[in-house]
Amino acid sequence: MMKADGNVGFTLYKRGEIETATKNFNKAYIIGEGGQGTVYRAVISGVAIAIKKCKEIDESRKMEFVQELVILCRVNHPNIVKLLGCCLQFEAPMLVYEFVPNKTLQDLLDLQRSRLFHVTLGTRLRIAAESAYALAHLHSLPHPILHGDVKPANILLAEGLVAKFSDFGCSTINEKTQVVPKGTLGYIDPDYLLEYQLTTKNDVYSFGVILLELLTGKKPLLKERKSLTLMFQEAMANGTIVELLDSDIVDEASMRVIHQAAVLASQCLVVPGTMRPTMTLVATKLRQLVLADEVQQCPQPPLVLEDLAFTEMRSTTSTWHGEGKTSEAYSLEKKAILSIEFAR
Template identity: 45%
Template structure:
């Protein structure tokens, strides 16, 4: 064999060895991706999605390479936020669309169940005030969830000076409260399978460019069984928002969301945090602080002064009553979310139609407004015979549109 032939033969062998090595690498990578897919609950997710009824959302499966490219290798400059459930990155897909990508914390096995649960829950929701899930990636070391990108931060950011150039007027705050209340009412009563959020707080309410509310973070949520029994669970929720009944019963239900929403209302009214250790010793918890000032007829002292005026005073005090009603100590004394949504919408209808609430409509007109029963009679939500399901003319909570 000639020297030239020997060289060619060597190159062929080298090329063959390289191809074999690459093929083995691809096989190994495929096996690793398959292993991660199963470890991240891919099989369980498929099984559960097929068992909860038809999905309202198309869940796209993203590749590992696609996620790495979208986040520029999970570059720190792409981090939008970090929390108990992991890190959220800004992602840019190949079609140039912008998304939010949530990556679970490495080494936290409990995250897998929460991520599967979030996909399961969000697959049942199609509502304009809920952050949409676009898909997931399960072939990475930790699971990733992909959501629509909401541009304007969280309600917490806007209320608590994280966004220094932001101020929410009373009109903004009332509308946000109505949108969130309507969303929770939809989840509890009108979704294809009723859902308890279980972590309602201002940090889980996003705002878009129009300051429209988008409820987010359903990792702690649960689909309610058909018999609607209360659900025993590991500790969920956030200090300051957590239903006090949970400490006695270990149970969370729809009324737990009501309590948390009441705290959100108090934040909207005061601009203060749910828990603040800079307040006086007896009033670190906003609910206690709010209740004591209300009882002592000093509520105006803690209302955000920038939005208080002669035109808004009456309306603000009516919403304050609703907030106190929502945070009653026992769940049976609290209203349902449909009642709350109707009450809040009724305030907006009255204000829009008649200007200031001080110029309230005549009695016969009030009878035809939603939420017309006595706001002061908060202890009993059933004895009046009132059924908010039948009179929600403007909330559109049945269809989520």
Template identity: 45%
Template sequence: MSSNEGGLDKAKLFSSKELEIATDQYNENRILGCGGQGVVYKGMLSDGRIVAVKKSKTVNEGYLEQFINEIFILSQIDHRNIVKLLGCCLETEMPLLVYEFIPNGTLFHLIHDQNEEYPGSWDIRLRIAAEVASAISYLHSSASIPIYHRDIKSSNILLDEKFRAKVSDFGTSRSISIDQTHLTTQVLGTFGYLDPEYFQSSQFTEKSDVYSFGVVIVELLTGKKAVSIFGSQEKRGLVSYFMSSMEENHLLDIVDAEIGKDDRKDEVVAVAEIAKRCLNLDGRLDQQ
């Protein structure tokens, strides 16, 4: 961490006592969500600021590496559609991470647990897709060092008070040198969002994040989960379902009823074409 060229200096160091008080001793009523790496709690700092505190579930060397990696990556990022790391606590056996609090849950919940409180109109979905695209483009092309996220999915996209997207969870992300074209690495990610090329070759490229983003777009279009039951009781991948519907000109039959009400057929078709390009299995053909 000391080699982080001053990146850690931007992150405030919190005391373990401070964060215990903020989260009411990590009260289970304060739990915002649980991920692979840890549990996220809602907290209130002494100055009244509401924050999210991530605490590891177990003392584990792999998790420790991911927590430190997230500090390293997020301390170098400043983008309105990427969650901000406010600081960390290094007094505990496993670091605690402190983020800005994002109040409206995840994009996964917006799409799949629709109710009156969660607006799911086409305009909101289209804006969210554009915001996530902006964040990924920044990570790949505009950050001080290029960054591959490596776990883009709807449950890692948070929504603020105005339902603006905030990409989160950088524990498995990797920074690369500008002239690098790929990472050869153990296959990590979430089934249903994994780029098949990466799965087969263990080579992660920009295209791998773009593929995962394509799956998110299809979720936004269809309201279906990345792995879902379509018709029969057999679970299938959303991508193959979407691609076959596109080939058979049945796209509008699979569009979510919530957005099917909007008279925006041309926009829906245009976005579906973008998703299809993101999901193109030969990444070299569609880099434009």
């Protein structure tokens, strides 16, 4: 392997290194598959990595991988999966990322729905806040990056359940009309379906759907083809939102925070999209909710899920990137630390 000129943190890997690390792309090493490609877990020079291989090698797919390479080379944020390098010695590019051990927010939501463990309101809001800050960072770059496929499956969870946005195969650097629709059913902004013109507000809408999932525990598309967003909007209008919320987080002491989070979600889902808040405003509001006294008084119990999708967590408290104990309430000093971490 070699370091690319002008980018000390970016490595150009050799074909042999990739083939050896994946045992010639042995199926046993696969940790994820999707429309954009197949992801393998591997180890190179003692470092655990994730290698993304294009599923197809037609020209349109090659362009998506090159686009992802260009995008991620420009991004450095604690809540965005880090691109370590690539290999261009295959017919399709191979992208090498940091390895994130605990799968995705989608996995966490599925396990929560099965009632196998309890995910607190604070943990849900923290994951939402970290994800919001990641999108806000992308949108605020000199040349804004639009993700285009915001959904729980594209939010990886690192140690401590720290959120890291991934999969920029649908991303674009410029706001432009797409030849084919991008995104995932249930998360696609209705505005986008009218003209196929991707904007930052499309990401805001999709994020609003994720926030609904975290608050209600329900999937975006329910049985009988009911839409969670429609049910939510009706519940907000009728004053019956409590009936739609996940019973695991409904508590009289935290209803003020839950209501504010629900109002924020409704703002993200407003049509037309021009009326929606920016992701920076969404992230700032979520940070305030996470730091609320009633949220901080209920720390996340340890999640021991070695036989399921997740491994035991050292720290599942409402800290952004630091360590903490799960059995104690939070002091003003810790709140200050959280604020400093968020400001990075």
